[in-house]
Every structure is written in structure tokens, then in C-alpha cells.
Amino acid sequence: MLSNEHSNIVLLKEIAELLNEETEMIPMLQGALRKFLTGTKFETGWIFFIDTKEKHQLLAYENLPTALEYGSCHQLQKGGCWCVSKYRNGELKKATNIIECQRIESAIDSKVDDYGGITHHATVALQSGQERFGLLNVATPYTVGFIDDELALLESVAFQMGSAIKRILLTKQEQEMALVQERNRLARDLHDSVNQLLFSVTLTARGGSELAEQPQVKATFREIQHLTQEALTEMRALIWQLRPKGLESGLIEGLKGYAEMLGLSLTTNVSGVIILPSRTEETLFRIAQEGLNNVRKHAGVQEAELFITVTPSDVLLVLKDEGGGFQMDSNVRLPSIGIQSMQDRARAARGSVDWVSEMEKGTEILIRLPY
The missing domain is CATH 3.30.450.40 (GAF domain)
Structure with missing residues (x-):
């Protein structure tokens, strides 16, 4: 014994x-x-x-x-x-x-x-x-x-x-909290330094364009102003991705705010009650962010539609635009429009991302996550 x-x-x-x-x-x-x-x-x-x-x-x-x-x-x-x-x-x-x-x-x-x-x-x-x-x-x-x-x-x-x-x-x-704190710190630093510098360059370029007398110099200042404004928009989008402003008010409001910041009009349609775990909600937010970035950069339109359907086991998010679309080719990777990033995020959450697109007929991105 x-x-x-x-x-x-x-x-x-x-x-x-x-x-x-x-x-x-x-x-x-x-x-x-x-x-x-x-x-x-x-x-x-x-x-x-x-x-x-x-x-x-x-x-x-x-x-x-x-x-x-x-x-x-x-x-x-x-x-x-x-x-x-x-x-x-x-x-x-x-x-x-x-x-x-x-x-x-x-x-x-x-x-x-x-x-x-x-x-x-x-x-x-x-x-x-x-x-x-x-x-x-x-x-x-x-x-x-x-x-x-x-x-x-x-x-x-x-x-x-x-x-x-x-x-x-x-x-x-604790690791996730530390990561959030680091993201917030980086977002603050970018906002207080690089973002302010880009804004100053934009104002300087505008002033130079107004003061310049030679057409070529004036055009150069306007080009600098345009490029700096684009960089400023990109920087604001990056800051949003690091620190999802508005997500505390819910997924829909967070995505509406992000679309507005990008200059997009987002129509939303919801079916089911959205009570999702915070990790699932953030994953959807990050993937949809990338989708909205694609609309602004590649679709050639300023409008998009968002559909969310919640079931007892899954949430389905569809982001649709009526823009230029792109030619689907399973043998060609499309890193420039963030498809790989979206797939990686969904896969990490045991979900999936699919998309349907045709030239001049828009793009539809379908995201499905279990929760």
C-alpha cells in the first residue's frame, strides 16, 4: 500500500x-x-x-x-x-x-x-x-x-x-493586454509625430502653391500636397488599425466610423443579435478594415454595403462594392489587395474568407467565423 x-x-x-x-x-x-x-x-x-x-x-x-x-x-x-x-x-x-x-x-x-x-x-x-x-x-x-x-x-x-x-x-x-497597450502607445506616437508632420507638409505645400507664380512650380506644390494628403489618409488608417477607435461602441459603429474616415459611405444590414466574443469582434473588424481599404484603393467607388448575419454558431460578414472588380486567378497571389492578410486572420480564428469578383462588376468578400 x-x-x-x-x-x-x-x-x-x-x-x-x-x-x-x-x-x-x-x-x-x-x-x-x-x-x-x-x-x-x-x-x-x-x-x-x-x-x-x-x-x-x-x-x-x-x-x-x-x-x-x-x-x-x-x-x-x-x-x-x-x-x-x-x-x-x-x-x-x-x-x-x-x-x-x-x-x-x-x-x-x-x-x-x-x-x-x-x-x-x-x-x-x-x-x-x-x-x-x-x-x-x-x-x-x-x-x-x-x-x-x-x-x-x-x-x-x-x-x-x-x-x-x-x-x-x-x-x-496578460500578453494580449500588453499587446493592446503597445499598439496604443505606437498609435499615439504616430499621431503625435508623423501624423502632425504630414499635416504640416500639406499646409506648406498648399501655401507654396498659392504663392508660386510659375505654373510648373505651382503644379509641383499641388502634386506634393496631393501626395502628402494621400500619405496622411494612409497614416490615419494605420492608426485606426492599431487602435480601433469606435469599436467600443460596437462592431457596426466602429466600421462605419472607419469607412467615414476613408471617405466611404457604408450601408449596413444586420440579421440576428450581435453579441460576440471580443476576440471574434476584433477579428471581423480587422478583416473588414482591410476590405474597406481595398474599396478605397482599388474599386474606384465611394460606396460599399455591409451585411452581417449571426447564427447560434457562426457569424457571416459580407462586404460588397459595385466597383471595378478584378480578374480571379487561383494561380496568382494578390498581396497588393490584402487577400492573404485577410485569409491569415480568418484562419487563425478557425474561419474562412472567400471572394467573388468580375471586371467592372464589383467585388463581394464573404467572411465566416465560428464563435
């Missing part, structure tokens, strides 16, 4: 060290799960993250039988199950033996591959204090239930994981 307790303490220490060393969520959970399974009688496991809208996501798994791993873990990712239902209802107060698992039963019934003797599993909530993040599930072949000592060990590991998850989330939150 003492030997078993000692081995458990050593295992918990090793897992704690691994959790403290890792700074990325998925590698941390994957490594901790692997070490836990290696040091115990449990043989397979998987971790669900469950968000505030009660949607679950398979974040890590280890040594799954082929029936559960089949089709990118299709059986684990679809449908409902008792463990998630109990989690949502607040019934998982400690590590528990799940009598039936709908996901495992579906995998067995599908007969697509070997289920490896896995018919039941134990489950425990991952949490830190009162804040919950998801579930840790573990199983052993031909085992219906686990004894109290095994469940107590599972609970201890889940507590360690929950604390580590909280640490990483707080660290990322």
Missing part, C-alpha cells in the same frame, strides 16, 4: 513539473495525459474543452482504440453523451464512473474497427476554483468501473491540469 502511495506521489510530481514547464495548451495537456496513462492502470484517455455556450471540443487524446480514432475521432466529436450532460448540469462534483457512454456505444455499433475492449470510462471535470474548463476521460480495456483510490488519483491530476490551464489562460490574457 505504501509503495503504491509513493508511486502516485512521484507520478503527481512528474506531471506537475511537466505542466509547469509547458507554455502552450495542447502540448501541455497531451504530455500530461500521456504521462498519467504511462504511470497508471488507465490505458486510454481524451480531453474535452467545453466553452461558455456548452459546445465541446476534443483537444487532446492518447492511445485511443481504432474504433474511437477512426475518421479523425468522429465518434468522440459528434453527438451527446452522459459525461458532457452531467458537466453541463453541474452534477460532476468529483471523479466518477460513467455507467454508459453513448460515444463508445456508437463506435462499437458502427463496427468500423476494433474498439479494443473499451466499453466504459471514468470522467472528471477540469477546473480551477469555481472556474470550469472541460472534462478528462480515461478508460481501461474490459473494465466497467474503477476503485476509489484510482478515482482519487484521477481527481488529483485533473486539479493539477485545471490549475495549469488557468495559468496559461491568464498568461495569454
Whole structure:
């Protein structure tokens, strides 16, 4: 008995060290799960993250039988199950033996591959204090239930994981706050220095144009004034991108303000109630900013339409103009109009950007993000 307790303490220490060393969520959970399974009688496991809208996501798994791993873990990712239902209802107060698992039963019934003797599993909530993040599930072949000592060990590991998850989330939150502060500082510096200098050059060029007597000199000053005014508009747009002025009043008002700053008239159409996570809202704002920049620079028009449709799981934003359009060619990259930047931002948020355009028939950009 003492030997078993000692081995458990050593295992918990090793897992704690691994959790403290890792700074990325998925590698941390994957490594901790692997070490836990290696040091115990449990043989397979998987971790669900469950968000505030009660949607679950398979974040890590280890040594799954082929029936559960089949089709990118299709059986684990679809449908409902008792463990998630109990989690949502607040019934998982400690590590528990799940009598039936709908996901495992579906995998067995599908007969697509070997289920490896896995018919039941134990489950425990991952949490830190009162804040919950998801579930840790573990199983052993031909085992219906686990004894109290095994469940107590599972609970201890889940507590360690929950604390580590909280640490990483707080660290990322601090990093994001630091990034916002740096953006704000840079925006202030650009506004107070470069922006003011460009404005001064514009006034000087205007004065030079009015005072010059020779037509060639007058034309040169006017060209300087025009170019400086363009640079000033670009600088203001850059400052807006660094510090989204107006976004605090909502996505629609922020984009209307940005379009107005660019000299564009933006008509908006909204379907559904816009209550989006701040990160999703900012991603949409950044992508739509790039789209509005494209309208000003390339479309040859001063009007655009914005459509936003919100569903329970996705938000669709469409930006449309009736401008000159461009010829679509899948073999040619279009970095000059920011398509790559928009795709990268959407991909980072697990979304997509598509566009439809024809010469002299305008452009339509479609942005879809989950939330």
C-alpha cells in the first residue's frame, strides 16, 4: 500500500513539473495525459474543452482504440453523451464512473474497427476554483468501473491540469493586454509625430502653391500636397488599425466610423443579435478594415454595403462594392489587395474568407467565423 502511495506521489510530481514547464495548451495537456496513462492502470484517455455556450471540443487524446480514432475521432466529436450532460448540469462534483457512454456505444455499433475492449470510462471535470474548463476521460480495456483510490488519483491530476490551464489562460490574457497597450502607445506616437508632420507638409505645400507664380512650380506644390494628403489618409488608417477607435461602441459603429474616415459611405444590414466574443469582434473588424481599404484603393467607388448575419454558431460578414472588380486567378497571389492578410486572420480564428469578383462588376468578400 505504501509503495503504491509513493508511486502516485512521484507520478503527481512528474506531471506537475511537466505542466509547469509547458507554455502552450495542447502540448501541455497531451504530455500530461500521456504521462498519467504511462504511470497508471488507465490505458486510454481524451480531453474535452467545453466553452461558455456548452459546445465541446476534443483537444487532446492518447492511445485511443481504432474504433474511437477512426475518421479523425468522429465518434468522440459528434453527438451527446452522459459525461458532457452531467458537466453541463453541474452534477460532476468529483471523479466518477460513467455507467454508459453513448460515444463508445456508437463506435462499437458502427463496427468500423476494433474498439479494443473499451466499453466504459471514468470522467472528471477540469477546473480551477469555481472556474470550469472541460472534462478528462480515461478508460481501461474490459473494465466497467474503477476503485476509489484510482478515482482519487484521477481527481488529483485533473486539479493539477485545471490549475495549469488557468495559468496559461491568464498568461495569454496578460500578453494580449500588453499587446493592446503597445499598439496604443505606437498609435499615439504616430499621431503625435508623423501624423502632425504630414499635416504640416500639406499646409506648406498648399501655401507654396498659392504663392508660386510659375505654373510648373505651382503644379509641383499641388502634386506634393496631393501626395502628402494621400500619405496622411494612409497614416490615419494605420492608426485606426492599431487602435480601433469606435469599436467600443460596437462592431457596426466602429466600421462605419472607419469607412467615414476613408471617405466611404457604408450601408449596413444586420440579421440576428450581435453579441460576440471580443476576440471574434476584433477579428471581423480587422478583416473588414482591410476590405474597406481595398474599396478605397482599388474599386474606384465611394460606396460599399455591409451585411452581417449571426447564427447560434457562426457569424457571416459580407462586404460588397459595385466597383471595378478584378480578374480571379487561383494561380496568382494578390498581396497588393490584402487577400492573404485577410485569409491569415480568418484562419487563425478557425474561419474562412472567400471572394467573388468580375471586371467592372464589383467585388463581394464573404467572411465566416465560428464563435
